Amino acid sequence: MFTVPGRSGRTSLALVAFAGAAILVAALVGVPAARERDSAVQRLHALRGTADDADMVVRLLRQATLEQAIPDPDAATHAAEVKTTQALLADALDRLAARAAAEPMLRPQVGAMVALAQSRRDDLARPGGGDPAARGRLVVAQGRANIHAARLAADELAGLAAQCEAAERATIEHQGDRIDLALMALAMALAALFGAAAIRQRAWRAGSGPLQQAATALDLARNDAPIGMGLLDRNLVFIAANPALAAMLGDPGGLTGRSIAEATPPAARGLLPVLRRALGGQGGDLVSGSRPEPVAGRTLEIPGLLPGAPSRHWFVGIRPIGLMSPYPAGLSITVVDMTDRLRAEAESAALMRELNHRVKNTFATVQSLAAQSLRGAEGDLGRFSDVFSGRLMALARSHDLQIAEGFQGADLADVAAAALQPFRARGQIAIDGVPAVTVRPGQAQALVMALHELGTNARRHGALSVPEGRVTLCWDHLPEADGIRLSWLERGGPILDGPPRRPGFGLRLLERALEHDLGAGAEVTLRFCRAGLSCEMRFQPIGAAALVPA
Structure with a gap:
């Protein structure tokens, strides 16, 4: 305990004055800082999800083009699919427009995406004549240019949104420092008031020297x-x-x-x-x-x-x-x-962004799976329940795998095991591949869903439908050392007469969507040989440039 010898009435008065000044500083600094930080937080919340919505617009434009180019034979089903796609597209554009209203920097890119989407809707709404195949090729050709332009606008929009988010986070951090300063001023004011009271009570022991007087105030708390x-x-x-x-x-x-x-x-x-x-x-x-x-x-x-x-x-x-x-x-x-607080804030912000992104993607994926499964079931609710449940469980296994890895990618061997878990009970599937191949989270989900569709098809119509059938899944490095080749091969099953006359959701997933989901430069090849179905996928995983050929 520090003592203060000597008389110190003036010091006590100075401490009271200092406490009043500190409280005034806290009010002048802390209140505006809190308001500005709250405003920045609201603007940051409004900006989050801009890149996801822009990506969704591009995907929905691609989906609308495919639906028009390759319509479902059932007119009612086709009309329902088109209506659903248009509704989702309108919702995504409305969300982008709302963010642009809050942030003027985003308005040119959002306006460009709205114009491209309207142009695509106008092209698709024009009545077609002549050969349907020619009409489909024209729709795809027009859609490719439109989707490419939308992709460029979406990338620019994502970049601008990231810049705006960085600016808002800097504002939040700066205002947080000002709030901490205000709290510090309040703490010092409290210490000064306690010190003044102690000095007055112990005036007979008041000392000389400003250091000893300040020591008494500090000692109380x-x-x-x-x-x-x-x-x-x-x-x-x-x-x-x-x-x-x-x-x-x-x-x-x-x-x-x-x-x-x-x-x-x-x-x-x-x-x-x-x-x-x-x-x-x-x-x-x-x-x-x-x-x-x-x-x-x-x-x-x-x-x-x-x-x-x-x-x-x-x-x-x-x-x-x-x-x-x-x-x-x-x-x-x-x-x-402040170390632990700053680290916790950064981790919390990153977790919330990742959770928001994953939840939106999961909702969109489940909605698509439900719609496609219902269309393929042709009104059979029992069949719909089996197909949709299988696909939903495959999606769940994919998410379990990514959560275990912290959404930082997954080993390809673990992806294969998770995808084919329901089909390996009878020992008809052999899995073999080079070790230490890590795929991105989006690639992991796409591969799980694709392998699930291949396994389901094999169990119904292919090698897994008979006891003597065998399936081999293997992967290796491509000779040019810039990617991975993953092969699915069925043997010993029923003789194939060629591709199915009416492709289902699984075939459409493999032929149209898988290449996009695996990333730039990916290739997917399906072969309907008489001896059995084969599928080859070529893509670049994480760190593909560092791969060494086997």
């Missing part, structure tokens, strides 16, 4: 404070320090009587420059004509206190003490360790 507080003299030697500051500086045994450079050299490298400026000197010497510079609140990166330890981020406030002479008698320092 220092032991239990969750932030580091200390006093240093003009030579940057600790007069007092609470346990929290001692723990931050890596010397829980005590700092009193030791210089900051001696007590904790790593932290001193980050703190000494601002401490010396606050004293009005450089390099430890007082400079004639220089003025003390209080540090109202600044975030500093402090090197790790132990070799190999990560750096820390401290929010530091420094004030001179005793300015009766040209230079202060010492400094008060307040430190808040």
